[in-house]
Amino acid sequence: MRDMISTGIVWCPSIPSDWEIRRVKNCFYISKVKAGTKNPVVLKLARSGVQVKDVTVNGGQMAESYDDYNPVQVGDLLLNPMDLYSGANCNVSEVEGVISPAYVNLRAKESINPFFFDYYFKIQYWTMAMFAHGKGVSYDNRWTINAESVKAYELPFPSVDEQDLIVDSIKKRSIQIDALITNAEKQIEKLKSYKQSVITETVTKGLDSDVQMKESGVEWIGEIPEHWQLSHIGNLAEIGSGGTPNRNIPEYWKDGTIPWMSSGEINLEYVNDTAEKITEEGLNNSNAKLLPKNTVMLGLIGQGKTKGLTAILNIECCCNQNLAYLIPNRFLFYKYLFYCFKAMYVYIRGIVGESQAGIYQGFLKKQYIPLPRISEQQAISDFLNHKCSQIDKLIALKQQKIEKLQQYKKSLIYEYVTGKKEV
């Protein structure tokens, strides 16, 4: 461990003894000139980096004139002084152009490595030190760090050689960590497709791979075991949709105790509670119906992902008019239906289309599903429950790992730019 000294600066408590503390204005000019160029390259400061803004699209964004914009050179360090709480908001520009004067533009006075200070400021944003230097009346985008405070901001200052070494190390490590993150993200996508195919295969082919198969004639189903049947969903379940009690009548909603499911809550998959509740009166004076446990729900509309998604009620609950409910009869096991819907997701959306058009109940009733005996449906469901929960757990682990890797990257940057980790 190298020799560290205390700085007395709250947001940068210690640095190696051979480093200095310098203020921004000792190392940088705050570049503030008016561009005045015709048709300049307009830049924007994004979290991923400084980017060229396409000013031809994005109607209305086409500023009359970029005269007031600030010229940016390669190597300028740009900071956002107005958004101090939602993460790092600075980057070194690797392109030339002009940028809105709302940003602070730091240009190195001598040969220093701006990336080193970019990393340092990222740390300052992450640890909320930038926020603490801000002023304003409310903590929204009016909470700003002023130029005076930026100019006087104290920076750890190693020799330029060491700056270069540190920047190289961080860049190299970042690339490696990012690669690991991308890899984990890809694995997650793969696992999701794997889960989808396991579900489809199992609900259409069953658990025994040795049985005789027959053609079903239904596109998404393909071949099914010979001893299975095919049936319209309409023959296997009571189907309907819900309703919304009048929002203008408080008695229907106020202090309600009956769970009422909205379309977005289809994403829960297993519904144990709902955000909104209605009253007995609301239930009696609307199309909402109280549904039993184990009812299978299906999203009927929604341009996003909602349409075609399915969920199971773990509680007695009612729902709005954009959800269909299916209460299976004795030939159909509710969880098997749930997995059938999961298998049908892409197929249903393909038929109905991605537009606003919804799934009609009539259409739904006429859809075929494969129908094994009820005991086999149960066995399939049990198998899929186990398999899906394992896959989900693995996905969760990988997501956790991604978060940890991101933290790890931040930690490394912090340790390098404050000299805790030696290059």
Next chain:
Amino acid sequence: MSINSLQKQTNTNIQEKANLIWEIATHLVGLFKPHEYGKVILPMTVLKRFDDALAPTKQAVVEMNEKLAEMKVEGEARDGVLCKTSGYAFYNTSKFDFKKLVSDPNNIESNFENYLQGFSSNVKDIISNFKFTDQVKTMADGNVLFVVIQEFISPKGDMSPDRITSTDMGYIFEELIRKFSESYDEQAGAHFTSRDIIYLMTELLIAPEKEYIKANGCTKTAYDMAMGTSQMLGCLTERLTDISEDADLTCFGEEFNPETYAIAKADMLIKGGNASGMMYGDTLSDDKFSGYEFDYIISNPPFGIDWKRERAEVEKEAKKGYDGRFGPGLPTISDGQMLFMLNGIKKLKEGSGRMAIIQNGSSLFTGDAGSGSSEIRRYVITEDMVEAIIQLPTDLFYNTGISTYIWVITKGKPVHRLGKIQLIDASKCFVKRRKNIGNKRVDLDDKCIELIMKAYIDFSNEIYTKDDLVVESKTFDNDYFGYTKVTVMTAQADKDGKAILKKGKPQAVKGSNDSEIIPLSEDIDEFIAKNVLPYNPLAFVDRKKDKIGYEIPFTRLFYKFTEPESSEDIFADIKALEEEETILMKELFGNA
């Protein structure tokens, strides 16, 4: 009385009574919008209360009035005699009263007009500020005047003093005001500060004397410069009389909105308080209390509101320097809150006066060194008047979600606080409300107030916790907040890099001006030698351009640095996750 016990009390018959009265508004449906019901119900309640109170002496007052007319006694003398006859600070000389009015339904409008004209001038002032004759006209045209008056005669409108004490009447009226204010919904807070905040302010005001008042009572004056419905004065009175029966508080206040002013005055009359101390006017341009001194000042003046309307008057007064209220300077035209602060300071009793005033964040930092706002801060700090500044949680007020601060300002700091300012961060000390009212999502309950008061009284550098509540206190020397803004320039140099001197003085490179903010505690020359010259040997300062500024960087002072978790530990976590992954992969896919 604590908030909890008070709510218990108002939940019983007071709330019930207020509900009964408010129900009369059902007759107004269609004719008035819901947020206008109060414009009828509040003045009617005042009038009926007075009607009930005056009933026993009514006959005597009418007779005395005739006698006085014969004797040609007028003005204050007449007022005095009639008040003495009525037994109250008000009277009514009309031959009508509520009961007589309903006996003649056909002439109800003109008879009611005659009845209103019979009131003493202080009540007529309330009626006119409520613009009540307009409401009467609307009710008469809509054929509901009769039924509304009839409702007020029914048992639900019975407010005779032998059934309802003036204290209870005060609560009932306040409850009606609250219903009225809440019917405005999001605009409610414009003239309404919730009780929890007022309780905290009250505690802060009386803190140094609380034990003494408990034992001996007190005789004090209080003033609110933007009193709204006089809520704050009411709560302060309530709180003081709760501590000691021998506490006597005389209230004064000014308000610019005619309706809320009318409510304030009516409230005082109903409670039997100092109604003549309730004044209508614009505090900044038309000060009704010039030359007054008060023991306590409690206020929630508007913030972020410009003072263009009052500009001419304010600037005229500012020219008088410290003879006027605005001696230290004037803030930017866009925000008058610091003018209110100065108004309060002028009126604080020398040697002991205490003020609790709400400000938003901008009073802490707005304005460059030498600007009016900075000069005002410099004045209150260097005159040693700022005792404490408390940051309140956000989402505490009805009409705003932003950060707010209570400034405790005094002209009599206790010895242990001399030369020091206490900052208290109470932004994390709140309880969530079950239901929002406007922007108000959180409350200060008794525990919150206790914890904040503990921090205030301890006056040290400490973090206080109770259950989930956290309050942090820090104390600073006054000087800590001061700084010198020094102008630094770069000298023109010859080709050897040496400064060119003219008459022994360096010449600045055009556009090389920079400034340095140097805390008062640091030596300016040393600072320049250490921080500027090493990087710019040609730098020189022109000390004639020095400016002193004062600023309170509240958020920065309470910032806590948390070091990121060490990369080694995170790495260990990642490794553990990978091991788990391997096991799961094997389970899922076998050893393939």
